[in-house]
Structures are given as C-alpha cells and as structure tokens.
Amino acid sequence: MSGNDCFIVLNKIFRPKKKHKLDQVKGYTMKYGNIVENDEIVDEVLVSYFKAPKSYTTENMCEINSHGGNVIVKKILELCLKNGAELAEPGEFTKRAFLNGRIDLLQAESVIDVINAKSEREAKTGMKQLEGILSKQILEIKQKILDVMVNVEVAIDYPEYDVEEVTNKQIIDMLIQVEDELKRLEKSFDNGKLIKEGIKTAIIGKPNAGKSSLLNAILKEDRAIVTEYEGTTRDTIEEFVNINGIPLKLIDTAGIRQAKDEVEKIGIAKAKEIAQEADLIISIFDSTKELTSEDIEILELSKKKKSIIILNKMDLEPMLQENDARLQKASKHIVKISALNATGIEKVYDEITELFQLNEINLDNEIIITNIRHKNLINKAIQNIKKTKGTIEQKMPLDIIAIFMKDILEDLGNITGEVVSDDIINEIFSKFCLGK
Numbered sequence: 001m002s003g004n005d006c007f008i009v010l011n012k013i014f015r016p017k018k019k020h021k022l023d024q025v026k027g028y029t030m031k032y033g034n035i036v037e038n039d040e041i042v043d044e045v046l047v048s049y050f051k052a053p054k055s056y057t058t059e060n061m062c063e064i065n066s067h068g069g070n071v072i073v074k075k076i077l078e079l080c081l082k083n084g085a086e087l088a089e090p091g092e093f094t095k096r097a098f099l100n101g102r103i104d105l106l107q108a109e110s111v112i113d114v115i116n117a118k119s120e121r122e123a124k125t126g127m128k129q130l131e132g133i134l135s136k137q138i139l140e141i142k143q144k145i146l147d148v149m150v151n152v153e154v155a156i157d158y159p160e161y162d163v164e165e166v167t168n169k170q171i172i173d174m175l176i177q178v179e180d181e182l183k184r185l186e187k188s189f190d191n192g193k194l195i196k197e198g199i200k201t202a203i204i205g206k207p208n209a210g211k212s213s214l215l216n217a218i219l220k221e222d223r224a225i226v227t228e229y230e231g232t233t234r235d236t237i238e239e240f241v242n243i244n245g246i247p248l249k250l251i252d253t254a255g256i257r258q259a260k261d262e263v264e265k266i267g268i269a270k271a272k273e274i275a276q277e278a279d280l281i282i283s284i285f286d287s288t289k290e291l292t293s294e295d296i297e298i299l300e301l302s303k304k305k306k307s308i309i310i311l312n313k314m315d316l317e318p319m320l321q322e323n324d325a326r327l328q329k330a331s332k333h334i335v336k337i338s339a340l341n342a343t344g345i346e347k348v349y350d351e352i353t354e355l356f357q358l359n360e361i362n363l364d365n366e367i368i369i370t371n372i373r374h375k376n377l378i379n380k381a382i383q384n385i386k387k388t389k390g391t392i393e394q395k396m397p398l399d400i401i402a403i404f405m406k407d408i409l410e411d412l413g414n415i416t417g418e419v420v421s422d423d424i425i426n427e428i429f430s431k432f433c434l435g436k
C-alpha cells in the first residue's frame with residue numbers, strides 16, 4: 001500500500017507481536033505479526049515499513065508479506081479495501097513516483113523495460129536509463145539551449161542594447177552542436193530497437209531444404225518441431241533466441257512446422273510475406289541439389305534485406321558451392337552447415353554478429369535509445385532545430401526565432417515528462433502490470 005494514510009489502514013488489520021507506536025517504527029524495518037479480522041487470525045505475516053519521503057513512491061508505504069496462495073492473498077487484499085484502501089491501477093506505484101517527482105517519465109518508462117527485458121542487454125540498457133543517464137544527457141542539451149535563450153530574451157526585452165548580431169551567431173553555433181548530439185542519440189535507436197525488439201528473422205527455403213532442422217539446431221532442442229501450439233494462429237507465435245545477448249525473433253516458426261503436413265500451402269508467396277516483415281533473412285538451400293527456379297526466387301528475396309545464405313546438408317555430397325555466382329550476387333554471407341548434425345551453426349551466429357555489428361554495441365559507454373516515443377520526440381526536436389536555423393537564415397526577428405527555440409525545448413521536455421500531457425502519461429502507465 002502506498003499513500004499517506006496507508007498506516008491507518010494497516011493498523012486496522014495488523015496485530016504486531018511486539019506492541020509498538022507507529023511513530024516509533026523506523027522506515028526500512030519489518031515487523032512480525034498477524035493479519036486479523038474480528039480478532040481471528042487470517043495469516044501470519046511480516047510487514048515492511050517505508051516512511052515518506054523515503055519510499056518508492058515518496059509516500060508512506062507498507063508491504064505485507066504473507067504465506068501467499070490465492071485465497072489468503074485475496075482475503076488480505078479484501079481486508080485492506082474494506083478498511084479504506086483502493087485498488088491500484090496498473091503502474092500506479094511508478095506513476096506516483098513520477099508525479100511526486102522522484103523519477104522522471106523516462107526513468108518510469110525504463111521500469112517497464114527492465115521488467116519486460118528478454119535479454120541481459122535489454123535489462124542492462126533499461127537499468128542504465130532507470131539510473132538516469134539518458135535523462136541527464138537530455139537535460140544537458142536543454143541547458144545549452146536555455147543558456148542561449150537567456151541572451152535571446154535579453155535582446156528581445158532590451159533592443160536598445162543591439163546584441164542581435166552576437167546572439168544570432170551564438171544561436172547557430174549552439175543549434176549545430178545540439179543537433180549533432182541529438183542526431184547521435186537518434187542514430188543509437190538502430191541498436192536500441194535491436195536490443196529491445198530483437199532481430200526479426202525469417203528462415204525461408206524450399207520444402208526439404210532443412211528449415212525445421214535448422215530451427216531445431218538453433219533452438220537446440222527437439223521441442224521446436226513438436227506441434228504443441230497446434231490450433232493457435234501462426235501470427236501469435238514468436239520464438240526468441242539470444243545471440244550475443246540480442247534476441248533473434250524468429251518469424252513464423254509455426255509455419256515452418258506446419259509445412260510438414262501442408263507442403264503445398266507453404267510456397268514462395270508465404271516466403272515473400274514473412275521476408276517482408278524481416279530485418280534478417282536466412283535463406284536455406286539443399287546443397288545436394290541444383291538450384292531450381294524457386295530457389296532463384298528465394299535468392300531474389302534475400303537481396304532486399306540483410307541476409308545470410310545457408311548451404312545445408314554439407315555432410316552429404318554437395319552439388320552447390322559457395323562460390324556459385326548466383327549465390328554470391330544475393331549475399332556476401334554464405335555459410336555451409338549440416339543442420340542435421342548441428343555443425344556450422346556457430347558460423348551462422350558469427351555472420352549475424354557481423355551483419356548487425358553486434359560486437360560494436362557498447363552498453364558501458366554509449367547512451368542508447370530503446371523507446372520509440374523518445375526517438376520520435378528527438379526526431380521532432382531535430383526538425384524544429386532545422387526550422388529554427390531556417391528562421392535565422394531568413395533573418396526573421398528574434399522573437400520569432402525564440403518561438404521556434406521554445407518548440408525544441410518543449411520536445412525535449414516531453415521526453416523527460418516535464419511538459420507532457422495527461423493523456424500521454426495515462427497511456428504510458430497503462431502498459432504497466434498491476435502492482436508495479
């Protein structure tokens with residue numbers, strides 16, 4: 001429970017073993033006792049106390065640790081509600097931490113990222129943002145604009161001082177610098193997106209080329225081929241594998257499995273469809289056979305994206321070689337494997353690492369944007385910088401230039417949540433789970 005009256009509610013239902021006065025209880029301590037209803041014990045519990053402002057939300061808070069189980073927990077919750085508490089909305093604790101000013105919006109958003117992280121890298125980027133490194137950078141950029149803004153305001157308010165010339169140059173220099181920094185942040189989203197959403201990967205190839213064998217080798221367990229998801233729609237099935245801490249999101253693995261029974265249905269059309277969605281296309285060919293017209297079509301698809309060509313069944317007598325001009329033209333990344341024996345799979349990972357320059361992502365020294373909302377706002381700020389530069393080039397009066405500069409500040413303020421609207425706040429916190 002959080003809220004300045006939460007101890008009042010607690011006192012109605014909690015009987016500590018050792019009697020104590022509430023104002024003698026220190027924050028960050030635990031008390032042992034029972035939750036009671038009409039003098040009857042509901043459960044034996046430990047209660048942690050957090051006293052304002054030293055708590056997650058900055059309000060008084062307490063946490064009841066019960067034995068657990070559905071019935072007891074529900075009962076305790078019911079008792080809290082009966083005695084004056086209200087149910088929290090999804091993300092309400094974090095929302096309060098934000099509204100009470102303990103963290104900014106960007107940090108609040110990174111709480112979800114940390115919770116939902118699918119890989120260590122994602123968790124690490126989330127933690128860094130929670131610590132506030134991105135917020136700090138945004139604030140520094142804002143400060144640079146504000147420093148110049150002061151001069152602009154002076155020039156507007158005291159035109160007799162004729163500081164306009166100096167200020168114009170100052171503004172331009174500052175804008176160039178700020179634009180540069182924002183562009184670097186914007187660019188980091190390429191990696192941020194990979195870290196957060198994974199590399200959407202399509203495995204395509206003719207029937208019997210070895211798609212499901214490769215999938216098995218990647219997932220390293222036979223479970224992949226079992227149709228345990230039978231009956232579910234294909235689109236909802238996502239399988240993740242981690243490569244160097246980056247998740248590969250395998251598209252349509254169900255389709256590959258279903259192909260076993262419905263070979264005729266899984267043709268080039270389907271391959272095209274999934275290739276369109278993909279960041280990475282892994283096309284696989286049976287190296288014991290000559291390329292057919294279907295294979296050529298698959299090679300065509302590979303040309304459009306980052307792609308890896310796999311020559312499979314290398315344990316058998318190969319017909320196809322990696323120096324084949326048709327393959328070379330489609331991708332520089334050609335790997336020979338035997339999906340059946342799971343040999344060469346590491347090489348596939350190496351190629352992915354190289355293609356996406358995964359080794360160059362340095363989480364320790366780089367600030368990486370992972371949130372599309374932040375990216376869009378940064379982009380908007382960059383557009384507004386361009387507009388501001390335009391107004392200066394067109395020799396517009398300073399008060400007009402100032403209006404455009406304020407737009408940049410507003411975009412940045414939206415990221416950290418200083419000037420954000422209630423609708424956006426509500427939308428952000430609705431994505432949280434209950435109790436966070």
Ligand code: GDP
Nearest residue numbers: 206207208209210211212213312313338339340
């Ligand atoms: P898909 O239709 O593309 O999913 O192909 P499968 O993975 O089902 O493989 C088709 C057939 O080729 C199966 O009988 C596999 O056992 C076999 N196969 C797959 N990869 C290899 C390989 O590397 N070597 C050999 N010898 N056979 C393989």
